[in-house]
Amino acid sequence: MSCPECRRQAVGSVRESPRETGTPGAATHTDYSGRVQMKRAYKFRAYPTRPQEGRAARLLADHCDLYNAALEERREAWRRQSVNISYSTQSAQLRAIRAGDPNGQGRHSFTAQQQTLRRLNVVFLSFYARAQAGGAGYPRFKSYNRFQQVLFVAGDGARWEPAVGRWSYARFRAVGSVKVRQHRPVTGMVKTLQLKREHRRWYVIIVADCEPVPLPATMRKAGVDVGVARFLTTSAGDVVANPRFLANAQDVIANLQRRMERARRESGNRKRIRRQLAREWRKVHSRRRDFHHKTARTLVNEFDVIALEKLNTRAMTRRPAPRPDDAGAWLPNGAAAKAGLNKVILDVGWAQFMAILAGKAEEAGRRVVLVNPAHTSTNCHQCGARCHRPRQNLVICPEHGGIDADINAARNIATRAGLGSGHTSTV
Numbered sequence: 001m002s003c004p005e006c007r008r009q010a011v012g013s014v015r016e017s018p019r020e021t022g023t024p025g026a027a028t029h030t031d032y033s034g035r036v037q038m039k040r041a042y043k044f045r046a047y048p049t050r051p052q053e054g055r056a057a058r059l060l061a062d063h064c065d066l067y068n069a070a071l072e073e074r075r076e077a078w079r080r081q082s083v084n085i086s087y088s089t090q091s092a093q094l095r096a097i098r099a100g101d102p103n104g105q106g107r108h109s110f111t112a113q114q115q116t117l118r119r120l121n122v123v124f125l126s127f128y129a130r131a132q133a134g135g136a137g138y139p140r141f142k143s144y145n146r147f148q149q150v151l152f153v154a155g156d157g158a159r160w161e162p163a164v165g166r167w168s169y170a171r172f173r174a175v176g177s178v179k180v181r182q183h184r185p186v187t188g189m190v191k192t193l194q195l196k197r198e199h200r201r202w203y204v205i206i207v208a209d210c211e212p213v214p215l216p217a218t219m220r221k222a223g224v225d226v227g228v229a230r231f232l233t234t235s236a237g238d239v240v241a242n243p244r245f246l247a248n249a250q251d252v253i254a255n256l257q258r259r260m261e262r263a264r265r266e267s268g269n270r271k272r273i274r275r276q277l278a279r280e281w282r283k284v285h286s287r288r289r290d291f292h293h294k295t296a297r298t299l300v301n302e303f304d305v306i307a308l309e310k311l312n313t314r315a316m317t318r319r320p321a322p323r324p325d326d327a328g329a330w331l332p333n334g335a336a337a338k339a340g341l342n343k344v345i346l347d348v349g350w351a352q353f354m355a356i357l358a359g360k361a362e363e364a365g366r367r368v369v370l371v372n373p374a375h376t377s378t379n380c381h382q383c384g385a386r387c388h389r390p391r392q393n394l395v396i397c398p399e400h401g402g403i404d405a406d407i408n409a410a411r412n413i414a415t416r417a418g419l420g421s422g423h424t425s426t427v
């Protein structure tokens with residue numbers, strides 16, 4: 001059953017940000033349900049041969065040159081004539097550029113080059129938006145070692161060849177047919193292939209259209225409180241603790257960081273430590289991603305509707321500015337405590353978890369509802385009275401007594417999403 005305030009809407013893909021519903025100011029909901037077409041991304045490790053790797057590096061460098069040349073053109077046009085050059089203008093020049101450079105730009109896929117120009121266009125669009133909001137840094141040139149990916153349109157300069165035996169292959173124009181370790185099946189129509197370099201590894205990212213496969217209804221709905229002390233708490237009282245590996249990894253990383261700073265610049269030792277550091281970070285990222293996938297999977301399997309707070313993690317993790325009080329004295333604002341908290345929140349990686357949850361919910365035909373977070377932790381979920389909070393994990397309602405603060409918050413979230421009393425039974 002959907003909330004009357006909630007107008008369902010179709011959203012093209014997980015990465016697009018959901019629009020608010022309801023009247024401005026009174027918006028309490030963002031609803032992810034009822035999408036028509038979904039896209040799903042798969043990231044696989046690729047194992048190019050030595051010659052292929054050389055050609056792939058050349059591909060990245062040529063695309064980097066194209067990107068920088070297009071950026072230069074936009075800069076000059078603005079500097080000399082205050083003219084904005086559009087994507088379509090730049091795209092129209094591609095034919096001539098390719099014809100004039102048959103052994104360089106001319107070797108590459110036309111549509112992939114268009115994608116690189118589009119990528120620059122996206123950078124400019126966000127620059128214009130930031131410029132309107134005040135300060136903005138002008139888009140910068142990219143160096144070869146910061147230009148790490150090229151996007152191809154499937155069937156045009158790139159092709160996906162799923163595994164017959166042990167290996168799958170991704171064929172890219174000007175690179176060749178690259179061996180890929182495919183650890184899960186790709187379903188649906190492949191739309192794009194991306195060749196990406198990360199440190200010294202290569203990956204192929206495949207985006208395919210897919211149809212949702214709805215899970216059977218469980219008739220259960222839940223509010224979910226996300227936290228710092230615990231990863232999450234549901235209105236049903238389920239608790240998922242924070243993974244400890246993050247704290248453990250932190251020690252290892254801090255230690256390596258120190259050693260690297262002490263090592264002589266340009267030395268082999270420093271290079272080796274840097275590589276070790278990169279490996280540790282990769283490990284943390286992949287273990288955290290794995291944890292997010294498993295946690296999201298459990299929620300999606302158990303609940304038809306999942307309500308969460310709309311958290312602005314960027315605002316939460318920003319270091320608070322000191323404030324003067326009425327008399328002009330500077331009050332301690334808990335900046336140090338907040339900075340510690342920031343670290344934990346960043347470690348928890350909420351944005352990633354939300355994106356994963358939204359994706360899985362969409363595939364399973366489940367709903368994710370985001371609600372306004374104001375006062376969910378301090379008001380009683382039964383009567384709405386302001387509670388007393390003697391400890392971080394406990395709230396006491398003058399009428400209803402004490403309850404676990406996170407469960408109380410989770411039930412408030414459920415109520416705000418229109419899921420009845422906030423308990424996980426039927427509405």
Ligand SMILES: [Zn+2]
Pocket residue numbers: 380381382383384385397398399400401
């Ligand atoms: Zn109460």
